[in-house]
Amino acid sequence: MFSPSDLAAIWLTLKLATVTTLLLLLIGTPIAWRLARTRSWWKGPLAAVVAMPLVLPPTVLGFYLLLLMGPNGPVGRFTEWIGIGLLPFSFGGLVVASVVYSLPFVVQPLQNAFEAIGERPLEAAATLRASPLDAFFSVAVPLARPGFLTATILGFAHTVGEFGIVLMIGGNIPDKTRVVSVQIYDHVEAMDYAAAHGLAAGMVAFAFLVLLALYLLNSRGRKS
Protein backbone atom coordinates (compact mmCIF):
# COMPACT_ATOMS: atom_id res chain seq x y z
CA MET A 1 0.00 0.00 0.00
CA PHE A 2 2.97 2.35 0.58
CA SER A 3 5.41 3.14 -2.21
CA PRO A 4 9.17 2.76 -1.54
CA SER A 5 9.48 6.54 -1.20
CA ASP A 6 6.62 6.52 1.32
CA LEU A 7 8.39 3.81 3.32
CA ALA A 8 11.64 5.77 3.19
CA ALA A 9 9.81 8.83 4.49
CA ILE A 10 8.21 6.82 7.32
CA TRP A 11 11.57 5.31 8.27
CA LEU A 12 13.25 8.71 8.22
CA THR A 13 10.47 10.19 10.34
CA LEU A 14 10.79 7.47 12.98
CA LYS A 15 14.58 7.83 13.00
CA LEU A 16 14.35 11.60 13.37
CA ALA A 17 11.75 11.36 16.15
CA THR A 18 13.77 8.74 18.05
CA VAL A 19 17.06 10.63 17.89
CA THR A 20 15.33 13.90 18.74
CA THR A 21 13.48 12.40 21.72
CA LEU A 22 16.63 10.87 23.17
CA LEU A 23 18.51 14.16 22.82
CA LEU A 24 15.56 16.05 24.28
CA LEU A 25 15.48 13.83 27.35
CA LEU A 26 19.21 14.40 27.83
CA ILE A 27 18.96 18.17 27.40
CA GLY A 28 15.48 18.72 28.80
CA THR A 29 15.92 16.83 32.08
CA PRO A 30 18.57 19.12 33.58
CA ILE A 31 16.71 22.21 32.32
CA ALA A 32 13.45 20.97 33.86
CA TRP A 33 15.25 20.07 37.10
CA ARG A 34 16.76 23.54 37.39
CA LEU A 35 13.47 25.22 36.53
CA ALA A 36 11.58 23.11 39.08
CA ARG A 37 13.96 23.78 41.95
CA THR A 38 15.36 27.26 41.51
CA ARG A 39 13.88 30.39 43.04
CA SER A 40 16.38 32.54 41.19
CA TRP A 41 15.49 35.57 39.06
CA TRP A 42 16.42 33.78 35.84
CA LYS A 43 13.72 31.15 36.28
CA GLY A 44 11.09 33.31 34.51
CA PRO A 45 13.26 34.30 31.53
CA LEU A 46 14.51 30.72 31.05
CA ALA A 47 10.96 29.31 31.24
CA ALA A 48 9.86 31.88 28.66
CA VAL A 49 12.69 30.98 26.27
CA VAL A 50 11.92 27.26 26.60
CA ALA A 51 8.23 27.88 25.91
CA MET A 52 8.75 30.18 22.91
CA PRO A 53 8.49 27.43 20.26
CA LEU A 54 4.90 26.95 21.44
CA VAL A 55 3.86 30.37 20.16
CA LEU A 56 6.34 31.25 17.39
CA PRO A 57 5.47 30.22 13.83
CA PRO A 58 7.83 27.45 12.65
CA THR A 59 8.92 29.78 9.86
CA VAL A 60 10.39 32.23 12.37
CA LEU A 61 12.32 29.51 14.16
CA GLY A 62 13.38 28.00 10.85
CA PHE A 63 14.54 31.35 9.54
CA TYR A 64 16.77 32.12 12.51
CA LEU A 65 18.09 28.56 12.68
CA LEU A 66 18.99 28.83 8.98
CA LEU A 67 20.88 32.04 9.66
CA LEU A 68 22.63 30.60 12.71
CA MET A 69 23.63 27.35 11.05
CA GLY A 70 24.37 28.86 7.62
CA PRO A 71 27.89 29.58 6.35
CA ASN A 72 27.89 33.04 7.93
CA GLY A 73 26.21 32.12 11.19
CA PRO A 74 28.21 31.38 14.36
CA VAL A 75 26.92 27.80 14.58
CA GLY A 76 27.66 27.27 10.89
CA ARG A 77 31.23 28.55 11.27
CA PHE A 78 31.70 26.31 14.26
CA THR A 79 30.38 23.18 12.51
CA GLU A 80 32.59 23.89 9.52
CA TRP A 81 35.58 24.53 11.78
CA ILE A 82 35.18 21.16 13.52
CA GLY A 83 34.83 19.54 10.12
CA ILE A 84 31.22 18.33 9.98
CA GLY A 85 30.19 20.87 7.39
CA LEU A 86 26.98 22.87 7.33
CA LEU A 87 23.85 21.56 9.02
CA PRO A 88 21.00 23.01 6.89
CA PHE A 89 19.54 20.54 4.39
CA SER A 90 21.01 17.57 6.27
CA PHE A 91 19.65 15.06 8.78
CA GLY A 92 21.78 16.68 11.51
CA GLY A 93 20.18 20.04 10.79
CA LEU A 94 16.74 18.46 11.07
CA VAL A 95 17.64 17.00 14.45
CA VAL A 96 18.84 20.37 15.77
CA ALA A 97 15.69 22.10 14.52
CA SER A 98 13.44 19.38 15.97
CA VAL A 99 15.14 19.56 19.34
CA VAL A 100 14.55 23.31 19.52
CA TYR A 101 11.00 23.02 18.23
CA SER A 102 9.91 20.20 20.59
CA LEU A 103 11.82 21.35 23.68
CA PRO A 104 8.77 22.70 25.59
CA PHE A 105 6.90 19.46 25.05
CA VAL A 106 9.59 17.61 26.98
CA VAL A 107 10.62 20.23 29.53
CA GLN A 108 7.16 21.15 30.78
CA PRO A 109 5.91 17.67 31.76
CA LEU A 110 9.27 16.97 33.41
CA GLN A 111 9.22 20.28 35.25
CA ASN A 112 5.68 19.60 36.47
CA ALA A 113 6.69 16.13 37.64
CA PHE A 114 9.75 17.42 39.51
CA GLU A 115 7.73 20.21 41.11
CA ALA A 116 5.09 17.71 42.25
CA ILE A 117 7.78 15.62 43.96
CA GLY A 118 9.02 18.64 45.90
CA GLU A 119 11.85 18.83 48.39
CA ARG A 120 10.54 16.31 50.88
CA PRO A 121 11.65 12.96 49.44
CA LEU A 122 15.01 14.49 48.50
CA GLU A 123 15.57 15.74 52.05
CA ALA A 124 14.73 12.28 53.32
CA ALA A 125 17.24 10.79 50.86
CA ALA A 126 19.93 13.21 52.02
CA THR A 127 19.40 12.18 55.65
CA LEU A 128 19.81 8.58 54.47
CA ARG A 129 23.30 9.28 53.13
CA ALA A 130 22.40 9.88 49.48
CA SER A 131 24.46 12.56 47.74
CA PRO A 132 22.45 15.03 45.61
CA LEU A 133 23.31 13.16 42.39
CA ASP A 134 22.50 9.79 43.99
CA ALA A 135 19.17 11.14 45.27
CA PHE A 136 18.35 12.49 41.81
CA PHE A 137 18.75 9.10 40.16
CA SER A 138 17.45 6.91 43.00
CA VAL A 139 14.50 9.04 44.13
CA ALA A 140 13.62 11.92 41.79
CA VAL A 141 13.81 10.02 38.50
CA PRO A 142 11.76 6.99 39.64
CA LEU A 143 9.16 9.23 41.28
CA ALA A 144 8.97 11.34 38.10
CA ARG A 145 8.35 8.29 35.92
CA PRO A 146 4.89 9.42 34.74
CA GLY A 147 6.44 12.76 33.77
CA PHE A 148 9.17 11.02 31.78
CA LEU A 149 6.56 8.88 29.98
CA THR A 150 4.51 11.94 29.08
CA ALA A 151 7.60 13.86 28.00
CA THR A 152 8.82 10.98 25.83
CA ILE A 153 5.47 10.47 24.14
CA LEU A 154 4.84 14.17 23.56
CA GLY A 155 8.38 14.85 22.34
CA PHE A 156 8.26 11.90 19.93
CA ALA A 157 4.77 12.66 18.64
CA HIS A 158 5.38 16.36 18.22
CA THR A 159 8.53 15.66 16.22
CA VAL A 160 6.62 13.25 13.98
CA GLY A 161 4.03 15.95 13.39
CA GLU A 162 6.25 18.88 12.42
CA PHE A 163 6.22 20.32 8.95
CA GLY A 164 7.11 23.97 8.53
CA ILE A 165 10.45 23.94 10.27
CA VAL A 166 11.43 20.72 8.46
CA LEU A 167 10.73 22.34 5.13
CA MET A 168 12.79 25.43 6.00
CA ILE A 169 15.80 23.66 7.49
CA GLY A 170 15.72 20.32 5.70
CA GLY A 171 14.08 21.06 2.40
CA ASN A 172 12.77 18.03 0.58
CA ILE A 173 15.63 15.62 -0.08
CA PRO A 174 14.60 11.94 -0.39
CA ASP A 175 16.13 9.68 2.31
CA LYS A 176 17.78 12.65 4.01
CA THR A 177 15.18 15.18 4.96
CA ARG A 178 11.90 14.11 3.37
CA VAL A 179 9.76 13.08 6.33
CA VAL A 180 6.14 11.90 6.22
CA SER A 181 4.55 15.34 6.52
CA VAL A 182 6.61 16.61 3.58
CA GLN A 183 5.86 13.48 1.60
CA ILE A 184 2.12 14.08 2.09
CA TYR A 185 2.60 17.64 0.87
CA ASP A 186 4.35 16.26 -2.24
CA HIS A 187 1.53 13.82 -2.91
CA VAL A 188 -1.07 16.55 -2.62
CA GLU A 189 0.94 18.87 -4.88
CA ALA A 190 1.07 16.03 -7.43
CA MET A 191 -2.73 15.51 -7.05
CA ASP A 192 -2.04 11.93 -5.90
CA TYR A 193 -4.80 11.98 -3.29
CA ALA A 194 -4.88 8.20 -2.84
CA ALA A 195 -1.23 8.15 -1.72
CA ALA A 196 -1.79 11.26 0.44
CA HIS A 197 -4.75 9.51 2.07
CA GLY A 198 -2.66 6.48 2.97
CA LEU A 199 -0.06 8.52 4.85
CA ALA A 200 -2.46 11.12 6.22
CA ALA A 201 -4.83 8.50 7.63
CA GLY A 202 -1.82 6.78 9.17
CA MET A 203 -0.86 10.06 10.86
CA VAL A 204 -4.39 10.55 12.17
CA ALA A 205 -4.42 7.03 13.62
CA PHE A 206 -0.95 7.58 15.11
CA ALA A 207 -1.98 10.85 16.77
CA PHE A 208 -5.14 9.29 18.18
CA LEU A 209 -3.30 6.30 19.61
CA VAL A 210 -0.59 8.46 21.14
CA LEU A 211 -3.05 10.79 22.83
CA LEU A 212 -5.20 7.87 24.01
CA ALA A 213 -2.11 6.21 25.49
CA LEU A 214 -1.24 9.46 27.28
CA TYR A 215 -4.74 9.77 28.67
CA LEU A 216 -4.74 6.19 29.93
CA LEU A 217 -1.28 6.55 31.47
CA ASN A 218 -2.25 9.75 33.23
CA SER A 219 -5.50 8.42 34.64
CA ARG A 220 -3.74 5.30 35.88
CA GLY A 221 -1.01 7.42 37.44
CA ARG A 222 -3.62 9.44 39.34
CA LYS A 223 -5.32 6.35 40.72
CA SER A 224 -2.25 4.78 42.28
Added chain:
Amino acid sequence: MSVAARFALAWPGFTLDVDLDLPGRGVTALFGQSGCGKTTLLRCMAGLERGSGRLAVNGETWQDEASFMPIHRRALGYVFQDARLFAHLDVRRNLDYGRRRAFRRAASADSSRRDAIIDLLGLGPLLERMPERLSGGEQQRVAIARALLTAPRLLLMDEPLASLDHARKQEFLPWLERLREELDIPLIYVSHAPDEVARLADHIVVMDAGRAVAQGPLAETLARIDLPIRLGEDAGAVFAARVAERDAEWHLARVEFAGGELWVRDNGTPVGREVRVRILARDVSIANSRHDDVSILNLLPATVEADAAEDHPSQVLVQLRVGETLLLGRLTRRSAQRLDLAPGRQVWVQIKAVALVG
Protein backbone atom coordinates in the same frame (compact mmCIF):
# COMPACT_ATOMS: atom_id res chain seq x y z
CA MET B 1 29.78 12.70 75.68
CA SER B 2 27.55 15.54 74.62
CA VAL B 3 25.88 17.30 71.75
CA ALA B 4 27.06 20.88 71.56
CA ALA B 5 24.85 22.98 69.32
CA ARG B 6 25.12 26.71 68.74
CA PHE B 7 23.05 28.16 65.94
CA ALA B 8 22.02 31.57 64.75
CA LEU B 9 19.73 32.17 61.84
CA ALA B 10 17.65 35.16 60.80
CA TRP B 11 14.64 35.05 58.54
CA PRO B 12 12.13 37.83 58.00
CA GLY B 13 10.05 37.83 61.18
CA PHE B 14 11.98 35.05 62.88
CA THR B 15 15.38 34.63 64.47
CA LEU B 16 16.89 31.53 65.94
CA ASP B 17 19.60 32.01 68.50
CA VAL B 18 20.53 29.07 70.71
CA ASP B 19 23.58 27.71 72.44
CA LEU B 20 22.95 24.27 73.90
CA ASP B 21 24.97 21.57 75.52
CA LEU B 22 22.84 18.44 75.47
CA PRO B 23 23.50 15.05 77.04
CA GLY B 24 25.31 12.55 74.83
CA ARG B 25 22.68 9.90 75.41
CA GLY B 26 19.05 9.63 76.42
CA VAL B 27 16.06 11.52 75.08
CA THR B 28 16.16 15.31 74.92
CA ALA B 29 12.84 16.98 74.16
CA LEU B 30 12.83 20.27 72.27
CA PHE B 31 9.59 21.61 73.60
CA GLY B 32 7.59 24.69 72.71
CA GLN B 33 4.62 26.05 70.87
CA SER B 34 4.48 25.96 67.09
CA GLY B 35 6.58 28.71 65.58
CA CYS B 36 9.05 28.74 68.48
CA GLY B 37 11.84 27.45 66.25
CA LYS B 38 12.22 23.91 67.55
CA THR B 39 11.85 22.28 64.12
CA THR B 40 14.16 24.88 62.58
CA LEU B 41 16.79 24.07 65.21
CA LEU B 42 16.44 20.35 64.44
CA ARG B 43 16.79 21.05 60.71
CA CYS B 44 19.91 23.12 61.39
CA MET B 45 21.40 20.18 63.27
CA ALA B 46 20.72 17.92 60.30
CA GLY B 47 22.15 20.47 57.86
CA LEU B 48 18.77 20.82 56.15
CA GLU B 49 18.81 24.52 57.03
CA ARG B 50 22.01 26.44 56.81
CA GLY B 51 22.30 28.20 60.15
CA SER B 52 25.62 29.69 61.14
CA GLY B 53 27.16 28.23 64.24
CA ARG B 54 28.70 25.07 65.48
CA LEU B 55 27.60 21.50 66.00
CA ALA B 56 29.67 18.78 67.61
CA VAL B 57 28.23 15.35 68.30
CA ASN B 58 30.08 13.35 70.94
CA GLY B 59 33.38 14.95 69.97
CA GLU B 60 32.94 14.96 66.18
CA THR B 61 32.51 18.40 64.63
CA TRP B 62 29.82 18.47 61.96
CA GLN B 63 29.78 22.19 61.43
CA ASP B 64 31.60 25.27 62.59
CA GLU B 65 32.58 28.68 61.27
CA ALA B 66 35.01 27.19 58.80
CA SER B 67 33.38 23.97 57.70
CA PHE B 68 29.99 22.53 56.85
CA MET B 69 29.60 18.79 56.56
CA PRO B 70 26.95 18.06 53.90
CA ILE B 71 23.77 16.35 55.13
CA HIS B 72 24.56 13.02 53.51
CA ARG B 73 27.92 12.78 55.28
CA ARG B 74 26.46 13.36 58.76
CA ALA B 75 25.93 10.15 60.69
CA LEU B 76 22.39 11.06 61.69
CA GLY B 77 18.96 9.57 61.52
CA TYR B 78 16.07 11.93 60.86
CA VAL B 79 12.42 11.06 61.35
CA PHE B 80 10.14 13.61 59.74
CA GLN B 81 6.66 14.55 60.90
CA ASP B 82 5.29 13.01 57.70
CA ALA B 83 7.15 9.71 57.43
CA ARG B 84 8.47 10.51 53.91
CA LEU B 85 8.83 6.91 52.86
CA PHE B 86 9.81 6.54 49.22
CA ALA B 87 6.55 5.82 47.39
CA HIS B 88 8.26 3.83 44.64
CA LEU B 89 9.93 1.35 47.00
CA ASP B 90 8.39 -1.32 49.21
CA VAL B 91 9.12 -1.40 52.94
CA ARG B 92 12.13 -3.69 52.57
CA ARG B 93 13.75 -1.49 49.95
CA ASN B 94 12.91 1.63 51.94
CA LEU B 95 14.77 0.09 54.87
CA ASP B 96 17.69 -0.89 52.65
CA TYR B 97 17.99 2.57 51.08
CA GLY B 98 19.94 4.18 53.89
CA ARG B 99 21.55 0.99 55.17
CA ARG B 100 23.16 0.21 51.79
CA ARG B 101 24.55 3.71 51.55
CA ALA B 102 25.84 3.82 55.13
CA PHE B 103 27.51 0.42 54.88
CA ARG B 104 28.82 0.48 51.34
CA ARG B 105 31.95 -1.40 52.28
CA ALA B 106 30.56 -3.81 54.85
CA ALA B 107 27.15 -4.47 53.37
CA SER B 108 26.54 -7.82 55.00
CA ALA B 109 28.22 -7.16 58.33
CA ASP B 110 25.15 -5.77 60.02
CA SER B 111 22.45 -8.26 59.06
CA SER B 112 21.86 -9.35 62.67
CA ARG B 113 21.49 -5.71 63.67
CA ARG B 114 19.07 -5.25 60.80
CA ASP B 115 16.94 -8.17 61.98
CA ALA B 116 17.01 -6.85 65.54
CA ILE B 117 15.73 -3.44 64.47
CA ILE B 118 13.03 -4.93 62.23
CA ASP B 119 12.02 -7.04 65.21
CA LEU B 120 12.17 -4.15 67.70
CA LEU B 121 9.71 -2.14 65.62
CA GLY B 122 7.57 -5.11 64.60
CA LEU B 123 8.10 -4.68 60.88
CA GLY B 124 8.49 -8.33 59.88
CA PRO B 125 4.95 -8.72 58.46
CA LEU B 126 5.15 -5.42 56.55
CA LEU B 127 8.34 -5.91 54.55
CA GLU B 128 6.71 -6.62 51.18
CA ARG B 129 4.12 -3.83 51.40
CA MET B 130 4.19 -0.54 49.54
CA PRO B 131 4.12 2.59 51.74
CA GLU B 132 0.66 3.61 50.52
CA ARG B 133 -0.75 0.44 52.04
CA LEU B 134 0.52 1.23 55.56
CA SER B 135 -1.29 3.08 58.32
CA GLY B 136 0.22 6.33 59.62
CA GLY B 137 1.69 4.60 62.66
CA GLU B 138 3.17 1.81 60.56
CA GLN B 139 4.73 4.36 58.22
CA GLN B 140 6.39 6.11 61.16
CA ARG B 141 7.72 2.80 62.48
CA VAL B 142 9.27 2.08 59.08
CA ALA B 143 10.70 5.62 58.99
CA ILE B 144 12.31 5.13 62.41
CA ALA B 145 13.75 1.74 61.45
CA ARG B 146 15.01 3.18 58.17
CA ALA B 147 16.83 5.92 60.09
CA LEU B 148 18.22 3.51 62.70
CA LEU B 149 19.57 1.14 60.05
CA THR B 150 22.12 3.73 58.95
CA ALA B 151 23.71 3.27 62.41
CA PRO B 152 23.42 6.98 63.23
CA ARG B 153 25.36 8.65 66.02
CA LEU B 154 22.53 11.14 66.54
CA LEU B 155 18.81 10.51 66.10
CA LEU B 156 16.54 13.46 65.36
CA MET B 157 12.75 13.18 65.46
CA ASP B 158 10.42 15.98 64.40
CA GLU B 159 7.03 15.39 66.06
CA PRO B 160 6.70 11.84 64.75
CA LEU B 161 3.29 11.56 66.41
CA ALA B 162 1.83 14.82 65.15
CA SER B 163 0.24 13.33 62.05
CA LEU B 164 -1.39 10.44 63.96
CA ASP B 165 -4.86 10.41 65.48
CA HIS B 166 -5.34 9.60 69.15
CA ALA B 167 -5.81 5.84 68.71
CA ARG B 168 -2.74 5.55 66.44
CA LYS B 169 -0.72 7.57 68.93
CA GLN B 170 -1.57 5.20 71.76
CA GLU B 171 -0.65 2.29 69.52
CA PHE B 172 2.63 3.92 68.51
CA LEU B 173 3.91 5.25 71.85
CA PRO B 174 4.86 1.83 73.29
CA TRP B 175 7.14 1.29 70.27
CA LEU B 176 8.88 4.56 71.02
CA GLU B 177 9.28 3.57 74.66
CA ARG B 178 10.83 0.24 73.67
CA LEU B 179 13.15 2.11 71.36
CA ARG B 180 14.15 4.50 74.14
CA GLU B 181 15.19 1.60 76.33
CA GLU B 182 17.34 0.07 73.57
CA LEU B 183 18.90 3.25 72.26
CA ASP B 184 22.52 4.04 73.07
CA ILE B 185 22.78 7.29 71.10
CA PRO B 186 21.32 10.72 71.83
CA LEU B 187 17.77 11.21 70.60
CA ILE B 188 16.53 14.74 70.11
CA TYR B 189 12.77 14.80 70.00
CA VAL B 190 10.76 17.83 68.91
CA SER B 191 7.31 18.06 70.45
CA HIS B 192 4.64 20.50 71.51
CA ALA B 193 2.67 17.86 73.43
CA PRO B 194 3.41 17.86 77.20
CA ASP B 195 2.14 14.30 77.64
CA GLU B 196 4.61 12.94 75.08
CA VAL B 197 7.44 14.85 76.70
CA ALA B 198 6.43 13.60 80.17
CA ARG B 199 6.42 10.08 78.86
CA LEU B 200 9.57 9.99 76.77
CA ALA B 201 12.07 12.68 77.68
CA ASP B 202 14.96 12.56 80.14
CA HIS B 203 16.07 16.08 79.42
CA ILE B 204 14.12 19.05 78.16
CA VAL B 205 14.87 22.28 76.32
CA VAL B 206 11.99 24.74 76.44
CA MET B 207 11.96 27.04 73.44
CA ASP B 208 10.19 30.31 72.85
CA ALA B 209 10.57 32.78 69.97
CA GLY B 210 13.75 31.18 68.65
CA ARG B 211 15.49 30.98 72.01
CA ALA B 212 16.01 28.29 74.60
CA VAL B 213 14.35 29.74 77.69
CA ALA B 214 15.03 26.79 80.02
CA GLN B 215 16.84 23.49 79.89
CA GLY B 216 17.77 20.71 82.24
CA PRO B 217 16.74 17.30 83.51
CA LEU B 218 13.03 16.72 82.92
CA ALA B 219 11.78 16.48 86.53
CA GLU B 220 13.72 19.50 87.71
CA THR B 221 12.78 21.67 84.76
CA LEU B 222 9.07 20.84 84.70
CA ALA B 223 8.81 21.60 88.41
CA ARG B 224 10.21 25.10 87.92
CA ILE B 225 7.67 27.84 88.37
CA ASP B 226 9.69 30.63 86.80
CA LEU B 227 9.45 29.33 83.24
CA PRO B 228 8.70 32.22 80.94
CA ILE B 229 6.66 29.87 78.82
CA ARG B 230 3.44 28.90 80.51
CA LEU B 231 2.24 25.36 80.25
CA GLY B 232 -1.26 26.40 81.32
CA GLU B 233 -3.45 23.40 82.01
CA ASP B 234 -0.46 21.14 81.37
CA ALA B 235 1.73 22.53 84.14
CA GLY B 236 2.72 19.73 86.45
CA ALA B 237 5.50 17.58 87.86
CA VAL B 238 6.96 14.38 86.46
CA PHE B 239 9.19 12.14 88.52
CA ALA B 240 10.39 8.57 88.80
CA ALA B 241 8.79 6.03 91.11
CA ARG B 242 8.75 2.28 91.66
CA VAL B 243 5.76 -0.03 91.99
CA ALA B 244 5.88 -1.40 95.57
CA GLU B 245 2.58 -3.19 95.99
CA ARG B 246 -0.53 -4.12 94.05
CA ASP B 247 -3.81 -4.27 95.89
CA ALA B 248 -6.07 -6.84 94.27
CA GLU B 249 -9.17 -5.89 96.22
CA TRP B 250 -9.27 -2.21 95.20
CA HIS B 251 -7.31 -2.52 91.91
CA LEU B 252 -4.81 0.03 93.13
CA ALA B 253 -1.04 0.04 93.11
CA ARG B 254 1.26 1.67 95.63
CA VAL B 255 4.28 3.43 94.12
CA GLU B 256 7.22 4.76 96.09
CA PHE B 257 9.19 7.85 95.15
CA ALA B 258 11.90 9.95 96.74
CA GLY B 259 9.76 11.55 99.43
CA GLY B 260 6.80 9.29 99.94
CA GLU B 261 4.31 7.00 98.34
CA LEU B 262 1.18 7.28 96.27
CA TRP B 263 -1.78 5.07 95.49
CA VAL B 264 -2.54 4.94 91.79
CA ARG B 265 -4.85 3.03 89.51
CA ASP B 266 -3.34 -0.42 88.91
CA ASN B 267 -2.53 -0.63 85.22
CA GLY B 268 -0.90 -4.04 85.41
CA THR B 269 2.69 -2.88 85.94
CA PRO B 270 4.49 -5.59 87.91
CA VAL B 271 5.88 -4.92 91.38
CA GLY B 272 9.45 -3.64 91.34
CA ARG B 273 9.16 -1.94 87.97
CA GLU B 274 10.33 1.69 87.52
CA VAL B 275 7.52 3.97 86.38
CA ARG B 276 7.07 7.64 85.65
CA VAL B 277 4.46 9.55 87.59
CA ARG B 278 2.86 12.76 86.40
CA ILE B 279 0.86 15.04 88.66
CA LEU B 280 -0.76 18.08 87.08
CA ALA B 281 -0.77 21.31 89.06
CA ARG B 282 -4.54 21.59 88.72
CA ASP B 283 -4.97 18.23 90.48
CA VAL B 284 -3.09 19.35 93.59
CA SER B 285 -4.81 21.18 96.41
CA ILE B 286 -3.34 22.42 99.66
CA ALA B 287 -4.53 22.32 103.27
CA ASN B 288 -2.95 23.64 106.44
CA SER B 289 -3.92 20.54 108.40
CA ARG B 290 -4.44 16.91 107.62
CA HIS B 291 -7.98 16.03 106.55
CA ASP B 292 -8.94 12.36 106.56
CA ASP B 293 -12.61 12.99 105.91
CA VAL B 294 -12.20 13.71 102.20
CA SER B 295 -12.47 11.41 99.20
CA ILE B 296 -8.91 12.10 98.18
CA LEU B 297 -6.62 9.10 98.55
CA ASN B 298 -3.22 10.69 98.43
CA LEU B 299 -2.28 13.06 101.26
CA LEU B 300 1.33 14.07 101.68
CA PRO B 301 3.12 16.44 104.04
CA ALA B 302 5.01 19.11 102.12
CA THR B 303 6.92 22.36 102.43
CA VAL B 304 6.12 25.42 100.35
CA GLU B 305 9.21 26.32 98.31
CA ALA B 306 8.07 29.22 96.19
CA ASP B 307 5.07 30.70 94.48
CA ALA B 308 4.49 32.57 91.25
CA ALA B 309 1.69 34.46 89.58
CA GLU B 310 -0.23 32.75 86.79
CA ASP B 311 -1.53 34.21 83.55
CA HIS B 312 -4.94 34.81 85.00
CA PRO B 313 -4.76 37.27 87.94
CA SER B 314 -6.91 35.01 90.13
CA GLN B 315 -4.43 32.12 90.06
CA VAL B 316 -1.09 31.31 91.63
CA LEU B 317 1.28 28.42 91.07
CA VAL B 318 2.95 26.98 94.17
CA GLN B 319 6.06 24.84 94.23
CA LEU B 320 5.98 22.23 96.98
CA ARG B 321 8.68 19.94 98.28
CA VAL B 322 7.76 16.43 99.31
CA GLY B 323 10.94 14.81 100.58
CA GLU B 324 13.35 15.22 97.62
CA THR B 325 10.58 15.61 95.07
CA LEU B 326 9.12 18.86 93.80
CA LEU B 327 5.43 19.16 92.98
CA LEU B 328 3.41 22.01 91.52
CA GLY B 329 0.00 23.06 92.72
CA ARG B 330 -2.37 25.64 91.32
CA LEU B 331 -4.83 27.49 93.50
CA THR B 332 -6.59 30.81 93.63
CA ARG B 333 -4.72 33.78 94.97
CA ARG B 334 -7.51 34.22 97.50
CA SER B 335 -6.99 30.72 98.90
CA ALA B 336 -3.24 31.23 99.01
CA GLN B 337 -3.75 34.34 101.11
CA ARG B 338 -6.31 32.67 103.38
CA LEU B 339 -3.92 29.77 104.01
CA ASP B 340 -1.12 32.25 104.51
CA LEU B 341 1.15 30.32 102.14
CA ALA B 342 4.72 31.52 102.18
CA PRO B 343 8.03 29.78 101.49
CA GLY B 344 8.96 27.48 104.35
CA ARG B 345 5.43 26.81 105.52
CA GLN B 346 4.47 23.19 106.32
CA VAL B 347 1.30 22.08 104.57
CA TRP B 348 -0.59 18.98 103.43
CA VAL B 349 -1.05 18.38 99.73
CA GLN B 350 -4.11 16.56 98.51
CA ILE B 351 -3.62 14.92 95.12
CA LYS B 352 -6.73 14.30 93.11
CA ALA B 353 -5.23 12.38 90.21
CA VAL B 354 -1.93 10.69 89.51
CA ALA B 355 -1.02 9.39 86.08
CA LEU B 356 1.50 6.67 85.37
CA VAL B 357 3.07 7.79 82.11
CA GLY B 358 5.30 4.87 81.29
